[in-house]
Structures are given as C-alpha cells and as structure tokens.
Amino acid sequence: MRANCWMGKNDVRVVDVPDPKILNPHDAIVRITSTAICGSDLHLYNGFIPTMEKGDILGHEFMGEVVEVGREVRKLKVGDRVVVPFPIACGKCLSCESHLFSVCENSNPNAWMAEKLWGYSPAGIFGYSHMLGGYAGGQAEYARVPYADVGPIKVPDGMSDEQALFLSDIFPTGYMGADNCNIKPGDTIAVWGCGPVGQFAIRSAFMLGAERVIAIDRFAYRLRMAEEAGAETLDYEEVDVHDALKEMTGGRGPDGCIDAVGMEAHGLGLAGAYDRAKQALSLETDRTFALRQAIMNCRNGGTVSVIGVYGGFIDKFPMGSVVNRSLTIKAGQAHVQHYMPILMERIQKGEIDPSFCVTHTMRLEDAPKGYDIFLNKQDECMKVVLKT
Amino acid sequence: MAIQDSRQDSRIERNPEATARPAGPSTRDLARHRPQGPTGGEGLAKAIGWFSIGLGLAAVAAPRGMARTIGVPGGSDDRDVMLAVGLREIVSGLGVLSRDRPAGWMWARVGGDAMDLTLLAAAMASEHADRNRLAGALAAVAGITALDILCAQRLESEGIAAGAAEAAQSPRSRSRRAARREEDRPHRYAVQVRRVITINRPREEIYAFWRDLRNLPRFMSHLEAVETIDDRRSHWRATGPGGTSVAWDAEITEDRPNELLAWRSMPGADVDNAGWVRFEAAPGGRGTVVRVDLHYTPPAGRVGAMVAKLFGRSPDQEVQEDLRKLKQVMETGEVTKSDATFGRLRHPGQPPTRAEIEAHG
Ligand SMILES: NC(=O)c1ccc[n+]([C@@H]2O[C@H](COP(=O)([O-])OP(=O)(O)OC[C@H]3O[C@@H](n4cnc5c(N)ncnc54)[C@H](O)[C@@H]3O)[C@@H](O)[C@H]2O)c1
Numbered sequence: 001m002r003a004n005c006w007m008g009k010n011d012v013r014v015v016d017v018p019d020p021k022i023l024n025p026h027d028a029i030v031r032i033t034s035t036a037i038c039g040s041d042l043h044l045y046n047g048f049i050p051t052m053e054k055g056d057i058l059g060h061e062f063m064g065e066v067v068e069v070g071r072e073v074r075k076l077k078v079g080d081r082v083v084v085p086f087p088i089a090c091g092k093c094l095s096c097e098s099h100l101f102s103v104c105e106n107s108n109p110n111a112w113m114a115e116k117l118w119g120y121s122p123a124g125i126f127g128y129s130h131m132l133g134g135y136a137g138g139q140a141e142y143a144r145v146p147y148a149d150v151g152p153i154k155v156p157d158g159m160s161d162e163q164a165l166f167l168s169d170i171f172p173t174g175y176m177g178a179d180n181c182n183i184k185p186g187d188t189i190a191v192w193g194c195g196p197v198g199q200f201a202i203r204s205a206f207m208l209g210a211e212r213v214i215a216i217d218r219f220a221y222r223l224r225m226a227e228e229a230g231a232e233t234l235d236y237e238e239v240d241v242h243d244a245l246k247e248m249t250g251g252r253g254p255d256g257c258i259d260a261v262g263m264e265a266h267g268l269g270l271a272g273a274y275d276r277a278k279q280a281l282s283l284e285t286d287r288t289f290a291l292r293q294a295i296m297n298c299r300n301g302g303t304v305s306v307i308g309v310y311g312g313f314i315d316k317f318p319m320g321s322v323v324n325r326s327l328t329i330k331a332g333q334a335h336v337q338h339y340m341p342i343l344m345e346r347i348q349k350g351e352i353d354p355s356f357c358v359t360h361t362m363r364l365e366d367a368p369k370g371y372d373i374f375l376n377k378q379d380e381c382m383k384v385v386l387k388t
Numbered sequence: 389m390a391i392q393d394s395r396q397d398s399r400i401e402r403n404p405e406a407t408a409r410p411a412g413p414s415t416r417d418l419a420r421h422r423p424q425g426p427t428g429g430e431g432l433a434k435a436i437g438w439f440s441i442g443l444g445l446a447a448v449a450a451p452r453g454m455a456r457t458i459g460v461p462g463g464s465d466d467r468d469v470m471l472a473v474g475l476r477e478i479v480s481g482l483g484v485l486s487r488d489r490p491a492g493w494m495w496a497r498v499g500g501d502a503m504d505l506t507l508l509a510a511a512m513a514s515e516h517a518d519r520n521r522l523a524g525a526l527a528a529v530a531g532i533t534a535l536d537i538l539c540a541q542r543l544e545s546e547g548i549a550a551g552a553a554e555a556a557q558s559p560r561s562r563s564r565r566a567a568r569r570e571e572d573r574p575h576r577y578a579v580q581v582r583r584v585i586t587i588n589r590p591r592e593e594i595y596a597f598w599r600d601l602r603n604l605p606r607f608m609s610h611l612e613a614v615e616t617i618d619d620r621r622s623h624w625r626a627t628g629p630g631g632t633s634v635a636w637d638a639e640i641t642e643d644r645p646n647e648l649l650a651w652r653s654m655p656g657a658d659v660d661n662a663g664w665v666r667f668e669a670a671p672g673g674r675g676t677v678v679r680v681d682l683h684y685t686p687p688a689g690r691v692g693a694m695v696a697k698l699f700g701r702s703p704d705q706e707v708q709e710d711l712r713k714l715k716q717v718m719e720t721g722e723v724t725k726s727d728a729t730f731g732r733l734r735h736p737g738q739p740p741t742r743a744e745i746e747a748h749g
C-alpha cells in the first residue's frame with residue numbers, strides 16, 4: 001500500500017510499504033477513506049519528538065471501513081464505517097476502567113523507553129514515535145487497529161467523513177481542554193492558540209457554559225475563525241496580552257486558561273529568544289512562551305488546562321505563581337474514547353458541525369505538500385484532510 | 389465533570405480484604421532490602437556506568453567510526469577529540485561502578501555531558517557535518533544528561549536517607565543489620581533480580597495461571613517450553629546467550645495457593661537458578677501486586693553475566709518486560725504487539741512483511 005513516512009527532519013514521503021495484517025486476535029484492519037494532518041505531527045516533522053525512525057508511517061487522525069477482523073473481535077464487523085481514536089487503549093487495565101484511556105497501561109510495547117524520559121509510560125499512539133509504541137500511523141491506505149472493540153466507533157449513515165473524522169483527536173482534545181477548566185456559568189475562558197485544537201477548545205468552552213471566550217494568536221485568518229464562534233480575540237503581536245486580559249476581565253484575569261499551542265510556541269522578546277536558543281542547543285526540549293503566559297494571566301484560584309503537547313523539560317517555569325495563587329494545572333493527551341460517544345451525540349443533535357475547520361482537501365499522495373502549507377500557515381491553511 | 393475527578397470518587401472506597409496481607413518471609417525480607425534496579429539511583433547508576441564504559445571503549449577502539457556515526461567527518465582532529473571523550477567515558481564509568489555511593493562520580497558525568505553538548509553544538513556549526521546525525525547525537529546526549537542529573541540527585545537523596553537511618557542506630561545494631569543483609573544474599577547465584585507489577589485481576593486467577601508452568605513461555609521471552617513431569621517437577625527449555633539452547637529440570641519448593649510459589653533447578657542444570665513469586669491483594673481492590681525474585685548463574689558464570697549486561701538488555705529489564713507481558717496476557721488476553729516489535733533490531737513503524745512475522749514466531 002501507499003503510506004506517508006517520516007524520513008527525517010522536515011522530510012516526509014509517500015512510498016510503498018507492506019500491507020498491514022492481523023497480528024493479535026483483537027485487531028481489525030481498516031481501509032482508510034480520510035485522514036488528517038495534526039499540529040502534533042508538526043512536532044515530529046520538525047524533529048522535536050525523540051525516537052522517530054526513518055520509515056515510520058505518520059498519522060493518528062483517520063477513519064474508514066473495516067475490511068478484516070481478528071477472531072476475538074465482537075462489536076465490529078467487516079463493512080462497518082468507523083472513526084478511530086488516536087490513543088491506543090486496551091479497555092481492561094485500571095487506567096482504562098477509570099476512563100483515562102490515553103494512559104492505558106498495556107498498549108505501549110516500548111513502555112521502557114517512555115519510562116526513561118517520563119518515569120512511567122502512557123498509552124501507545126498511532127504513528128507517534130517508538131517511545132509511544134512504534135505503531136504504523138494512519139496517513140496510509142490501510143491501518144491495523146489493536147483492541148478494535150475498545151476504540152473505534154461506528155459512523156452513522158448520512159454523516160460525512162469531514163463531520164466524523166475529528167472525533168479521532170482534535171474535537172475530543174479541545175473539548176477535554178475546556179472540560180478540565182471545570183467551567184461554571186459566567187466564567188471567562190482564555191485560549192492560547194487558534195489552530196484546529198484551539199478552535200475546538202473555543203467552541204467546547206461555549207458548549208460547557210462559558211460566558212466569554214478570549215482567543216489569542218497572531219494569524220488574522222485564525223483569529224477570524226475564532227470570532228465566528230463568538231470569541232473575542234487578541235493578536236499577541238499587536239497588544240500586550242497581560243494588560244489586555246486584565247482590562248477585559250475587570251482586573252481579575254480569566255477563570256480558565258487553555259494552552260492549545262504546545263512545545264513550539266512562538267515567543268517574543270528576550271524570553272522568546274532565550275527559549276529558542278536553549279531548544280536549539282538541546283538544553284531545554286520545549287519552548288514554553290504560551291504556557292508561561294497562561295499561568296501568569298490566570299485568575300487567583302483558576303485553572304490552567306494544558307492540551308498543547310510538551311515532550312521533555314522546560315525552563316523558567318513560574319511555579320511561584322502556581323503555588324502562591326492557588327492555581328490548578330490539568331493536562332493530558334485526550335482520553336478520546338471517553339469523549340467520543342458524548343461528542344458524536346452533539347454532532348448528531350446538530351450542536352456543532354466539525355467540518356468547519358477543513359480548509360484543504362488533498363490526495364494522500366500530496367501529503368508532503370500538505371505538511372508544508374500547514375506548517376507555514378500558507379494559503380490560510382487551518383486543517384488538511386487527505387483522501388486515499 | 390472532568391473524568392480525573394470521577395476516577396478518584398469511584399476508587400476511594402476501601403476493600404476490607406486489602407489490609408489482610410499475607411504474612412511470611414516475603415514481606416519481611418522486602419523491608420530489609422535497599423531499593424534495587426532502575427527504580428533506585430544505584431541501579432540506574434550501574435546501568436549508566438556500564439553504558440559509559442561501552443561507549444568509551446567504542447570511542448577509543450574506533451574513533452573515526454564513532455565520529456562518523458554521530459555525524460562529523462572523522463578527520464584527525466575529530467579523532468583526537470573522540471579519543472579524549474572515550475577515555476573520559478571509561479574513567480567516569482569505572483568511577484560510577486567502583487564506588488559504594490557513586491553520587492560524586494555521577495555529578496562528574498553531568499560535567500562531562502556538558503562538555504559533549506558543547507562539542508556537538510560546535511560541530512553543528514561546521515559545514516562538513518551531517519546535521520541530522522549530529523542532531524540525533526545531541527538529542528541523545530541531552531537525554532543522557534537528563535538521566536545523569538536525575539540519577540545523581542537520586543543517589544544524593546538515597547545517601548542522605550541511608551546515612552540518617554544509619555546514624556540513628558547504635559553501632560551494634562548497625563553491624564547486625566549489615567550481617568543480616570549479607571545472609572540475605574545467596575552468593576550462589578551471579579544474577580539476582582527483583583521486580584514488581586500490579587495486575588488488574590484477582591489473585592486466584594494469576595496464581596492459577598502461573599501454577600500451570602506450561603504457561604510461563606507465553607510471557608517469559610527467553611523460555612521456549614516448560615513441560616510438567618509431575619505435580620512438583622518440570623522440564624524447562626530456554627534460549628541462552630548467542631541463541632544457544634539450554635535445558636534443566638526444576639522442582640517446586642514451596643506452594644501456598646494464591647500467595648506464593650517457589651522453585652529451584654535440580655542438580656546438573658545448564659542454568660543454576662531459583663525463583664519465587666508472591667501474589668498480594670493490592671490496596672483498594674485494585675487487583676494483585678505480583679512480586680518476582682529470580683536468581684541464576686548463566687552458563688558462562690559470572691563473566692557471562694557481565695558480558696550479557698554489557699551487550700544485552702539488563703536482567704532487571706528482561707524480567708520487567710516479562711512481567712509487563714504477564715500483565716498484558718492476564719488483563720487483555722494477548723501480548724501487545726506494534727509494528728516495531730518485528731525484525732531483528734528495531735523495525736520502523738510500518739507493517740512487517742510475512743517473512744518478518746514468521747521469523748518473529
Ligand atoms: N493533548 C492532546 O491530546 C493533543 C491532541 C492534538 C493536538 N495536540 C497539540 O495541540 C497543539 C495545537 O495543535 P494544532 O493542531 O492546533 O496546531 P497548530 O500548529 O495549527 O496551532 C498552533 C497555534 O498556536 C499559535 N501560537 C504559537 N505561539 C503562540 C503564542 N505564543 N501565543 C498564542 N498562540 C500561539 C500558532 O500561531 C498556531 O495558530 C499542538 O501542540 C498539538 O501537539 C494535543
């Protein structure tokens with residue numbers, strides 16, 4: 001089959017690879033119809049996540065049709081149309097039973113690598129480095145899906161690929177970002193980053209009862225899309241974010257601050273230059289400009305919800321602000337399996353149409369071009385969907 | 389409500405059974421042991437020490453090759469630098485291994501790492517260098533630095549804790565404790581491993597699975613087969629170093645259903661070994677804590693054990709991986725496999741071919 005492979009930093013290529021096969025009794029094989037490029041893929045593309053190997057198939061947002069099932073698969077059958085969650089979860093361990101699916105205790109066969117870096121290992125993830133399992137990803141014609149009865153859910157007839165696809169990652173991720181803010185009526189939520197994840201966080205914050213959402217980015221077209229959802233916006237290159245937020249919230253700060261930017265935050269001034277230099281020298285693995293701002297701007301006793309991805313170690317972390325002002329930090333890779341049914345229902349009820357974010361539809365063969373324009377925010381690119 | 393909260397709510401009630409932990413030698417001798425393996429700073433230090441020596445030897449034996457591996461052209465300047473780096477690695481590795489409390493040497497390694505990072509960063513700037521490889525090396529060294537710092541910190545805090553405990557005791561009780569520790573150590577075996585895992589299944593089920601020794605090869609990767617001879621005796625076949633095949637007869641020396649199982653090889657075994665496994669109810673009804681002790685002397689004796697440590701995975705890690713597989717089998721009914729599981733060294737994250745699947749078995 002054809003698949004989009006990581007060949008090195010800033011180098012992805014669509015090449016021929018062997019077809020996936022059933023390896024375990026709970027596996028299914030899915031023929032992929034639509035698959036997307038995620039901001040998380042950009043961290044791999046830019047070489048910031050360790051333990052990538054030349055030839056790794058990328059992609060963790062995908063859906064399609066079941067073409068083969070292992071002998072222990074009960075719920076899915078050949079012909080079902082499904083969307084697949086990006087974290088791989090067994091459904092049986094204590095974490096899965098507690099619905100913390102993205103920290104499944106069984107799905108990472110390379111858990112020892114993650115333990116070296118993080119102490120304990122989270123779940124395996126499709127197409128996301130060897131430290132997170134060494135699983136082939138979904139930017140391909142077919143994919144093997146382990147624990148097929150746990151993750152994938154069926155897509156109802158009449159729902160388009162573009163409406164269902166983002167249940168695999170960015171809709172649950174944005175929703176979890178808002179959910180973790182424990183929103184109460186009257187709350188104001190600030191969202192750093194108006195990429196696809198930020199867009200879903202903004203919409204989810206409103207769904208969960210926020211009165212105001214303030215969205216922060218520097219790309220006008222992304223801020224415009226945030227406004228369309230009812231958010232007030234700040235261009236952090238134009239205004240001082242701290243002053244502006246203070247002014248807008250009557251001097252208190254937002255009740256919840258969501259970091260939907262992650263480890264490659266664009267930074268301004270001295271702090272920005274500092275992070276860039278340290279990251280380039282591998283003395284700090286992650287750039288934390290947005291996270292620092294989210295902490296410093298949160299109201300006393302508020303919540304900082306981190307859904308942007310970080311990989312390793314950070315510097316100049318304002319712990320004093322967290323402790324002395326009683327902040328709560330919540331973080332995580334999305335527990336997609338937990339949120340999928342809830343959000344599927346919201347889509348079916350017409351509360352949201354996730355296809356709003358799709359700006360580019362291309363063939364799988366054009367994946368390298370897709371990465372390039374998504375990375376460089378060319379052509380007002382928000383979300384690239386690849387078709388096989 | 390956010391789901392992290394719901395987990396706490398639903399898990400907070402306590403299982404009365406949980407406090408009724410099995411007594412016996414198992415729990416007592418555990419308390420006497422200092423932390424071992426990669427969870428304690430010392431185990432980590434040992435691993436880093438050996439890694440250091442291995443890296444150092446490679447850099448000294450083949451400075452040009454090593455230079456090229458990390459992405460610099462390997463001219464005579466680069467060779468000299470590699471030699472220096474190699475010698476430093478060996479010295480610090482030996483230092484870490486030879487000391488009882490290697491914290492000082494670990495901090496020396498952190499200094500060495502800083503030197504590597506500086507050299508690599510300088511090489512990055514040179515126009516002949518292969519940036520991709522260098523970046524890889526940089527990332528690796530940065531990772532090692534992080535490990536070194538972590539390890540040095542752990543050793544320091546262990547040192548402080550041990551020192552405080554020691555100081556709180558009279559000299560007499562201190563020497564008695566030391567003597568007891570000596571007794572614990574069965575000098576008969578070159579390799580001693582202790583590992584633990586929690587499995588989300590009842591004790592009875594895991595005990596029953598283990599008690600049928602024929603199941604062991606399902607999760608112990610080096611075992612080929614175990615055949616039972618009678619209720620206590622069994623015949624074991626395993627893959628030894630370098631793909632050799634080794635075999636022995638073993639007998640069960642203690643069997644307390646749902647609590648403990650101990651076994652030992654019979655005289656004349658290729659691999660002299662003994663082991664026991666204990667099953668304890670985890671607190672809060674959260675499954676079963678499985679503790680394993682394995683003692684053995686590999687075919688080539690102590691030297692063999694050292695060589696295996698240098699070039700293979702450490703026995704600690706082997707056993708940990710086996711326990712992980714046990715957990716997978718008990719909880720999900722299968723051993724977790726990814727695409728990277730196939731192939732001899734590391735397989736890229738793309739589907740294995742039929743031939744690779746067959747070769748893997
Ligand atoms: N936790 C999860 O489960 C999960 C899932 C998917 C994605 N993610 C992560 O979410 C993050 C965003 O993903 P995306 O697909 O939206 O990516 P993206 O790159 O399209 O969006 C990031 C946005 O952040 C903006 N930004 C950069 N620096 C900023 C700053 N200092 N202040 C404010 N905005 C800034 C950029 O302009 C961009 O619009 C990534 O880190 C990704 O890895 C996490």
Ligand SMILES: [Zn+2]
Pocket residue numbers: 038039040041060061086169170
């Ligand atoms: Zn994603």
Ligand SMILES: [Zn+2]
Pocket residue numbers: 089090091092093094095096103104105106107
């Ligand atoms: Zn699980």
